[in-house]
Structures are given as C-alpha cells and as structure tokens.
Amino acid sequence: MFAAIMEQPERRIEAMTQYGGEGLPWIGLSPYTSKKHIVQNIGDGSYYHSSNQNIRYAVTTGQRMTFRILYNGVIANTGGQDYASSNSIEKLCRRLEIDGVKKIVLATKDPSVYQRRHLPDIVALRQPDEIPAALKELEKVDGVTVLIYDGDCANERRRRQKRGLAPKPVKFTVVNEDVCENCGDCGRKANCMSLQKVETRFGKKTQIHQSSCNQDRACVEGDCPSFVSVHVKEGTGPGKVALPDIPDDMADPVGPNLDRPYSIYIPGVGGTGVITLNAMLAQAAMHDGLNVKTYDQTGAAQKWGAVLSSLIVSHPDTEIIGNKVATRSADLYLAADMVAGAEPVNLKVCDKARTVAAVGTDILPTGEMIRDVFFQPDTTGIRDYIATHAMPGGTVTTPALTIAERLFGNYILSNMVTVGAAYQAGYLPISAAAIEKSMEAAGSAAKSNILAFRAGRLSIADPDRLAGMMESGQVTLADRFAETSPVQSIVETKVTPLMSRLSGLPDDTTALVAELAADLVIYQNLSYARRYTERLSQIAEITAERAPAQADRLVRLAAKNLHKIMAYKDEYEVARLLTDPVFETRLRKAYPGMVGMSYNLQPPTFRWLSPARKVEIGGWFRPALSLLARMKTLRGTAFDPFGRNPARRAELEAVKWYEGVLETVSDRLTLANADTCAEMIALPDDIRGYEDLKTESLARAKIKATDLTEQL
Template sequence: MVDGKQVRTLDQTGLAQKGGAVVSDVKVTSAVVEQAPKLADAECDLYLACDALVGTDAQYLAAADPHRTVAVVSTTEAPTGKMIIDTTVSFPEQSSVRAAVDGASAHAFYVDARRLAEDLFGDDQYANILLLGAYKDEYEVARLHLDEDLETEIEAQFGEGSRFAFQLHPPVLRALGMKRKISLGPRSRPALRVLRSMRKVRGTRLDIFGYAGVRRVERALVEEYRDAVLRALDTEGFHSGPDTVVELAALPDMVRGYEHIKLANVAAYRARQAELLAQLERPVVAAGR
C-alpha cells in the first residue's frame, strides 16, 4: 500500500548491465482488486519510457491504447549492449522512435531526461527520478539519505573510511527562526529511519509537516495541474493549438526553489497557466470567404 492506494507490480529485470531491458508493470487501485499485476493489451494509462529504444519495442507498446494512453519518453540516447559490441550499429532516427510511440498512444511527450537532470541537479543519475516526478518532502529526504548505496559511492570517490555529513535546513526549523543549516552525520540514522517510516501519514491529518504553508501550496498544485490538463484536453483549441497544450503540460518546470522563492515561482506559474487555458478556451472561428 502506498499513500492509501493498493499497488501491484511485476518487474522484468533482465540483465540490464549486459544490455537487457528492465520493464515494470504497475497497477494502482483505490481498493483491493484481485487481478494479475501484468498489464494486458491496451490497458496502460501512463506509458513511461526511460529508454526510448526499449519503449518502442512492439511487445511493450502493445499495452498502450491509442485512445487513452499518455506516453512520456526520454529522448536520451543510451547505447545498448549490441551497440557497444558492434560499432556499426547506431541509434535509429528520432522521427522513427516518435512515430512508433505516437501511433500507439493518445498523447506523447518527449524530454531529454539526462540533460535536464544534469542541468537541474548536476548529475544524470537523477534522470529516471525526474521522469517519475518524485516529490521531495521531509519523508522523501529521509529515505534518500538512508540509501544503502550512498556510503558505498562516497567511499568509492573519496576512499574507505571517509567521513561525511548532510547539511540540511528543514522548513520547520526555518519557520521557528533558525537561519543556519544543521549537520547530520551517521548518528542521525535512527531518527531518519523513524521519519522515513512516517511517510504513510503523508497527506493525512497526522502529517505534521503538511500544515506548513509551502507544503499546502505544493500539494494543492497537484490537483490544480491535473485539472488544468484535463480542461486543456477538453477545449476546442486542443487540436488547433497543440503547442499551447505542450507548454501548459511543461509548466511545472517553473516551480523551483525553496520557501519564498518557490512561492514567487508558483504565482508566476498560476498566472501563465491561466493565460494558456484562456487561449485554449477561446471559441475557434472558422475563416470563410
């Protein structure tokens, strides 16, 4: 169970390090439903392709429905095992990749996730997380800082026995007047584990962090964005102004920063969203002679 929803998954892990595909089927329902975790043909609502070549494989695209599926595809060119072994094998043209996805889905969006992750976070390792749209609140911060691979990566870069600490400035402490960051070393792990375990209360009345002003705004934005996209898809201008719809779908990228900086960006985001929706909802007048 995740955030009150029932989740069933099926992972086909393959040998990714040797060029094999990694595919995950995920079903999310409000109530317990006795059904196979694997998606049937034309059953997919969101088709998320972190690797465009894997995403265009017909056996996986069969789960998509050209009338309902929304596809989000990374255009980053990740070499396959065959490409590494045989240098004469190259990537197909982006047009052919997009044609396959466009033909199997109702709406498709393309983004160079690796480049965007490097621009935003300075590390392309966050590319897939970026595509998933992971929300980083206090519980998620605790989970990330308890990553078992983190210490291994630090020792690989700086040597065995390297000491490290996290520099954090929690919004709760900032609201209480603390103006400097706090340093959390290995001894903070028990507290982080407790915080991570509390993620089940996220969004409920027991979520003490959810009462902060910024957190309330952040969570309201989720519903606002969903409603805005649905409104856009239902307008007369949807077919005549696809570029406007694409810009509206990409607007969340405006919401960056922390505290007052984020709130200022939210105001700009809402203003631009209103402008785009107004453009799409204007009556379409056919030109005549």
C-alpha cells in the same frame, strides 16, 4: 587590469581599472551620476601597495563609498607572496580611522578574537553571513566606509593546499542529485563556477566540481537539503577514476605544411589549463626540432578570467617575427572554450582564407548560467558562428568537456581532448609522438593527459568506438533508478498490470512511464501510482486521437511532469533520497577515505529559531532519517506532523491543480494548438526549489497556466 567596482546583488563588474587605481573612476564619476554610493573591492596586498592613497583621496574629495578589503595576508593576484612587515587588522583599522574613514565593519568567523583587542570605536564586528546587511548599513553612511573581511582567500587556500603548504581538506561538500531541483539558488548565493550541471534522467542537476571547489561552502546556505558533507581521513580526498584503455592505434593524419610560420591562437578562460596547454604544445614543437615563440595574456587572477595564448611554430630554418598571433593571421583557432572562442575580439585573428578551427562544443558554465538555470546558450549557433570565421569546411568539433568528464572525471582534461581532435583533423604541425612526450613531463597527470589527447583523436577517427567507452562512465552520485535499485522489480511485479491502457506507446516511452510509476509506488503506494498511470492513459488516448503526430512528445512530457509534481520532495522524500543505498555506496566509492558524512538541513524547529541558518547534522542522524522515510504513510493525512506547513499544503494542492491543467489540455487539444498544450504540460518543470522558492515558482506557474489557457 585588476580592480573592479562591483555591485550586489547582481555581482556584475561595472568597470575595470588598473592595479593601484581602485576607486578612482568613482571619484571622477560621482558628481555626474544620480547613483549615490558604490562598493569597491580591494585586497590587503593592493591596500598596502597603493590603494591606501585612494582611500585618503576619496575621504578628501568627500566621496560616499565603501571599500571592501579582503584581508588574507598575501598578495593573491601575483601568486600569494607574503607582504612585508606585520600589518595586523588592528593597525589597519587605526590607520583607516586616522585617514578619515567614517565607519568600519570587520567581518570575521570568530569575533571573539577581536573582542579584547583595542579596536577604534568606529569598528563594528560582524559574522561573514551578515556582510550583505552590513553593506546596506554602510551605504547609509555619508562618507567613506570600509568593510574588512578577515578570512582566507579561497583561491589562495586551494593553491597552498595543492603545494602542500596548508593542510589538505578533510571535508568535502557534495550534492545528492536526486534531491536537487535545479533551482539555481545555490548558484545565486555562492556565484561559484564549481557548481556545474550534470544531465540526469530527471533533467539537469547541480554537481560540485571537486577539483576546482574552494570548500568555502557558500553554496550550502539556503533552504536546499541536497548538500551532504563527506568527512575523509587526512590526506585522502576524491578517489581516482579508473583510466580507460585507449591504445595509440589510430592512423596519423597529414599535418599542415610548414613552408611558413604556423600560428595557433588559443582563446580560453583562467583556471582551465590554457597556459599549461600552450606550454605543452610549445615543448612538443621543440621535441620535433621546430622553432617556437609563445605569448600568454592573462586577465584577473581569479578563475574564469580571460586567457589568450599564442603559439607560433616554424621550420628550424625559418625565423619567427613576433610572438603574438596578430589580426587575421591565425592558421589554427583552437577554441577549447567555445564561449571565449566566440568573442568577436578573439575571432579577429581568424581569416576565412587561412584559418582552420578546432572547437570544444560543450560549454563551461558562465556566471550567467550559474545564477540563472533557465539561461540556455545556443551552442549550435555559437559553434556555427565560430565556423563562419574559418575556411569553409575547415572546422572540426568535439564534445571535449563531456568526454573529459565521462572518461576521466575531470573537465580540466577537455583541453587535451580538443588538441587531440585538432591533431587528428590534420590541423597541428606537431607529431603525436612529440605531443605525448611533452605530456610525460606532467608527472602524475601525464597518463591522463596522454589518454585525453588520444580520446580527442578517437572522437574524430572513430567516434563510435569512443561512444562505447563513454557509456560505462558513472556521472552522478545519486541515482535512485540505478540497476541495483528496486525499481525494475517493482515494474515487473506491481506496475505492469497498471499499464494495460498504455499499450500503444513506443517501447522507450512505455519503459519511462513504468519506471516513473514504480518510483511513485516507492514514494507512496500502489494506488498513488495507479492515479498516475490512469491520468497518463487519458492523455495518451486523447493525444493519439487528436494530435497523433505529437502524441509521443506530449505523453513523455506529461509522464515526466506529472511524476515531478506528484513526487514532491517533502521531509519523507528528502529523507528517503538522502539515505538511498545507491547514493551512499557511490559516495564511499568516490571517497575511499570516507570516515563519515553529515547532512546540511534546516529542520522546521531550527527554521523557527533562526530563519537564515542551516544546521549540519552528523551521520548519527541517519537512523532518524530512515525512520522519517518510512513514515511516508502519514503524508497528506490528518496525522502528518508536517501537514500544517504552508509549503507542504501548497505542494499537496499543486498535484490537484496540475491534474486540472491536464484536464484542460485533454478537453481542448488539437493538432493546431499542440505547442501551447506542450507548454502547459511542461509547467511543473518551472516549479523548482524548496520552501519559499518553490511556493513563488508555483505561483508564477499558475499565472502562466491562466495565460496559456486563454490561448487555447
């Protein structure tokens, strides 16, 4: 299955067809639908293989559709082979014109390359960021149109870089998690699975997963200033994480009997090493002298397509019939990816009387989660659903992704963690020695694979010991509350006197409030922090009196949300967070070959000149940012140079609005309406993003506040 009819902006796949059938479903469907136009994606390899005939057929049958051709010079879905003969874009355009295509848009980063070449009159040159507008333009043409994107396939470029066939990247994009608001705008713009979430003391934030990042920088567009470019010496990149010491001192479990062939089914997603895992286990079984048959079923070539692997092992004297785990015949359901594991079509291999399951319980973000930050899958429900398909009591779970990220800084190792958990639960008929021997063949990754396998074993054998190892792992680049920050000394010297009315709170809530108040001292000044603690004191007293059972929950919510709305990220605050020494130190540690950094900003002047463009400003701009951070005393005053910006005025006004919300809660709180009050207190959590996005989410929060107030 290869081609997809895709529709912007939802980017959802509406239909699939076989390789060579691109566009044909639409030709059959178009007379029977009110839809006027579709976009069909194809690659240049597919075009020369067979899709050129489909374009001719679409022209002949009078279709209204756009073929979007990614021109990268290789057949990317089968491994990046060069296709025969030199098929230049000029020749392609001329051929399309002869075939009857009405209009062609050629999107390229460097239009000047084509300006002096002989292109047909129906060709218009555009920049890649003009593609959405160009597609709208083409949609209006009554006939077949083509959009050619002249550029690297990002996956193919990454593949070549790994093989040493293309220069290694010298520029990486990272997110400063303190600046990030977790609005999801970058996910919606880039639709990129490398935009993962990390838990911080300010909630979930975006992080770019470097080992899967294609460096196409689509996420950088938009108003968000969180993105920082790291420039490194050629041949260097993200530094290696110091591997933990996990000795092989765990007791070996009793494995399953091999009185008949043992079937292991591994549902997963592409790009996460499922096929490698299957090959590794097959090799290990052979080291143990077992019979082995395997089968890998892969979906589309891109990352995160479905991958379903079967591994059947047997005693050397027992023959294995077939190489694919059939319906209700899995002995072990190895769900390294829980979302794929919960697919009913995959669960068909399970049998409640036969199957045991090993499940990695944290979830790789799906496309839906990347685009919608408020979409939260019910992980417990998914885990329990998988467990209902296995033998009662026959499911073992491990937070494999978290373990892999914390200990090794690489989620790809989560599969090995899940295998370790399955082994330690006694679900694998292969010895640990054979598994580790097989992993040794992985070359430079051998050691981390083996340690990840042992970490998975430890998660079952001694979870407390593993938890201790994970505590030391550093998970974010930015952390303005890190031990080396001035927050603790400000708590001791300035904030403690402000906390007298908050003395009845539990210790951890007191510590939370004190740290957030200290942050507000740094953000603005002591009197701003006092305004914060006084408002919280009022909430603490009222909740203790009227809803004591809910008091701690409500105070913690108020502490976080009041801090969030008061510490709004204007120019001064973004400048402070981008130049925070903790962030810069961690960046240098994470990129040992770092030679410089640059900021991706959209200063007000540039916004006026070009509303859609970010500007990458080099490290020379750091002193200016430092100065800007120190100018915070102008914030909200008549001399504030940014004070007339409508977004800034809205943020300033939002603080007063939220204080009004807290007043309403204080007036009307009862034990019976505590949940509604909690929803009101949490409203700032929905206000996210920068500039227009933030203004829009603030407007929505105000409407919600009115609705909730009516319920009190």
